[in-house]
Amino acid sequence: MTKTPSRPASLLRRALSPGWAVLFLVAAIAPARAALSGADLHLSGLAQSLQIGGFASQGYLKSSANDYLGETSKGTFDFREYALNASWSTGKWRVGAQAFGEKLGSYGNDEVKLDWAMVDYQAAQWFGVRAGRVKLPRGLYNEALDLDSVRPFVLLPQSLYDNRLRDFIASFDGGMAYGNIDLKRFGSVDYKVYYGDTPMKPNTGASDYFNTDSPFKIIAIGVKSLAGGTLFWDTPINGLRMGYSHTTYTKLATVMHVLIPYAHVDSTSPKHTNAFNHDEFSVEFVRGDWTFATEAAHDVALYLVNVAGNLWLSDKTDLFYVSAARRINRWLELGSYYSISREHYVHNTNAIIPPLLKQGDYALSARFDLSDHLIFKIEGHYLDGAGKIFDTNSQPNPFALRASHWSMIAIKTTYSF
Secondary structure, three states, X not given: OOOOOOHHHHHHHHXXXXXXXXXXXXXXXXXXXXXXXXXXXXXXXXXXXXXXXXXXXXXXXXXXXXXXXXXXXXXXXXXXXXXXXXXXXXXXXXXXXXXXEEEXXXXXXXXXXXXXXXXXXEEEOOEEEEEXXXXXXXXXXXXXXXXXXXXXXXXXXXXXXXXXXXXXXXXXXXXXXXXXXXOHHHOEEEEEEEEEEOOOOOOOHHHHHHOOOOOOEEEEEEOOEEXXXXXXXXXXXXXXXXXXXXXXXXXXXXXXXXXXXXXXXEEEOOOEXXXXXXXXXXXXXXXXXXXXXXXXXXXXXXXXXXXXXXXXXXXXXXXXXXXXXXXXEOOEEEEEEEEEEEEEEEEOOOOEEEEEEEXXXXXXXXEEEXXXXXXXXXXXXXXXXXXOOOOOXXXXXXXXXXXXXEEEEEEEEXXXX
């Protein structure tokens, strides 16, 4: 007979799981880090600066219908993130890394992984290089996905910053050149160009995103390379910047477990891309206590849909949002945005295949600064359409059964140091 574990023992095992262990480690390190903040280490007569930081957040999601970002129709606490990071610099050199873990519905599973780790050398203001696992520069906020302290929103506009795609858009393995070029009275220009690849695993948000209508289990996903760049103009108008971002992923493909009577066959998916392109235009304006932002993007993926190679399917998605936020006082900030995505498929015959997958999102947020390190956020969403809900082998959500109009509440508290 199997002995049922006692409740204290069960709770202890849960407390010692990787995710909760990191949360406890963050709480333990924070006071020590505060004591070490600003300390300088001296090595071979050179002043070296070591900085240690991190954060831990826990949230709750509840939707009136549809399971989005987890089992939200029932309400879920499977919405948390945590990280520890360290950086060290001297002169023109900087080295840094971050360990990160998350739980978002069925994704993340509290697995702690290396989020980014890089060596950076900036020879001059106009030219620098960095290599390793590098944050992916895309749009206004992609390099600041973890920085809850810089915005009032629980969820960034999901049309462009889908939380489920973090393993696809957060960082890459490779190298980057960057710099800032002074244009005198015309402001300045920031540029970044990069090349590398991005490791991905099955049973992740990226795997489900690219195989959302597949009836089979995905057992592998990968990309040969990615390349791109950003160009941002800091205009002479104080607080106004605008820019363009481009990324191309080549040979993004999956392998699926195909079920055939009396046999299980692993084969290259009949739905793999020759290229996936992302183009994005961004504008941000900061004036006093106000921050306004808008971004528009266009994704194009070209899929091979039969073995003969003579039938292609183009997946085109238009993404857009506009947002506004205002700091009311030292402890309250309010924000709002409208975000929308529209997706459709086109055969090589240029025939559009219905339905047009659409999801609009009206959001209203409030952020409360409880202390210098602790913030609390609450956010309401009204959603028009359900085109961004995944329909996979493990999480079937047929389009015809989704509610077209629904709402969601998101709550999140974050401690950072």
